[in-house]
Amino acid sequence: MRILLTGVTGYLGSNLASFLISNGHSVTGLKRASSSLNRVEKILPNLSLYNIDESDLSSFFREQEKFDVLIHTATSYGREDHSVIDLINSNLVIPLNLLDVALDNGVKCFINTGTSLDKLINPYALSKSQFSDWGKYLSKVRNFSFVNLKLEHFYGPGDDKKKFISLLISSCLSNVPELNLTDGNQLRDFIYIDDLLSVFKFLINSTSTFEPGFHEIDVGSGSSVELRQLVKFIHEITDSKTRLNFGALPYRDFESMLSRADTTMIESLGWKCIYDIRAGITKTIELEKGLL
Numbered sequence: 001m002r003i004l005l006t007g008v009t010g011y012l013g014s015n016l017a018s019f020l021i022s023n024g025h026s027v028t029g030l031k032r033a034s035s036s037l038n039r040v041e042k043i044l045p046n047l048s049l050y051n052i053d054e055s056d057l058s059s060f061f062r063e064q065e066k067f068d069v070l071i072h073t074a075t076s077y078g079r080e081d082h083s084v085i086d087l088i089n090s091n092l093v094i095p096l097n098l099l100d101v102a103l104d105n106g107v108k109c110f111i112n113t114g115t116s117l118d119k120l121i122n123p124y125a126l127s128k129s130q131f132s133d134w135g136k137y138l139s140k141v142r143n144f145s146f147v148n149l150k151l152e153h154f155y156g157p158g159d160d161k162k163k164f165i166s167l168l169i170s171s172c173l174s175n176v177p178e179l180n181l182t183d184g185n186q187l188r189d190f191i192y193i194d195d196l197l198s199v200f201k202f203l204i205n206s207t208s209t210f211e212p213g214f215h216e217i218d219v220g221s222g223s224s225v226e227l228r229q230l231v232k233f234i235h236e237i238t239d240s241k242t243r244l245n246f247g248a249l250p251y252r253d254f255e256s257m258l259s260r261a262d263t264t265m266i267e268s269l270g271w272k273c274i275y276d277i278r279a280g281i282t283k284t285i286e287l288e289k290g291l292l
Contacts, residue, residue, distance in 0.1 A: 220261025
């Protein structure tokens with residue numbers, strides 16, 4: 001299958017590109033000209049790359065054979081002092097332009113990596129929600145399949161050190177003096193990277209079953225863990241000396257106290273979560289130690 005993949009140099013995108021290539025798919029990746037190729041270095045001989053900010057998208061699609069599916073993983077979390085306008089441009093304007101050109105050139109299935117976060121919790125979540133709303137509208141008026149993944153928190157070795165689990169693991173392994181945390185009573189669903197990649201495998205194999213229109217699918221492990229217990233578990237198995245200051249930080253405005261994916265839909269396609277949170281965290285820590 002010919003797959004166009006955005007965000008190919010990111011953590012999820014690079015892992016997904018490698019996974020898809022190993023499963024016999026042809027992958028063309030879209031990236032920014034300034035993006036590092038470190039994550040995709042090993043698969044470069046089997047990966048076609050184009051710079052989205054240096055290409056005429058209309059010409060790009062005309063020069064390519066027709067793509068069977070477009071998978072959109074590119075995103076901006078707004079963690080590097082990006083303005084709200086930058087965030088909207090990255091998470092809404094650019095993907096809308098891409099979607100419009102892709103539809104003009106015969107793409108019939110668009111898989112969007114969305115978020116399960118409440119849209120009012122931060123500008124990132126709001127911009128992601130707005131794009132999925134546009135997908136819902138356009139799928140009706142332009143007769144294509146828009147598959148929106150309400151993705152819970154994912155993690156794995158080599159992930160961005162600013163993300164919650166990666167930050168916890170690196171801090172505990174490095175024995176930073178202290179970590180300031182909320183009370184940690186939130187319940188969260190975390191999915192290990194290998195399980196997430198297998199979700200995409202099942203979705204790609206099932207694209208013919210998605211009729212034109214909007215399809216929303218919860219993606220996660222299907223189980224929740226209390227953050228306080230998760231932090232304590234990571235602290236314990238890393239044998240860390242870091243002091244955990246629970247209650248030092250307030251909860252965010254609009255904080256959700258329970259987040260858990262309803263995996264009924266994806267399980268109906270034959271998918272099953274392999275790694276529970278303890279197994280996934282243990283494997284992540286083992287592999288992270290090898291990266292230090």
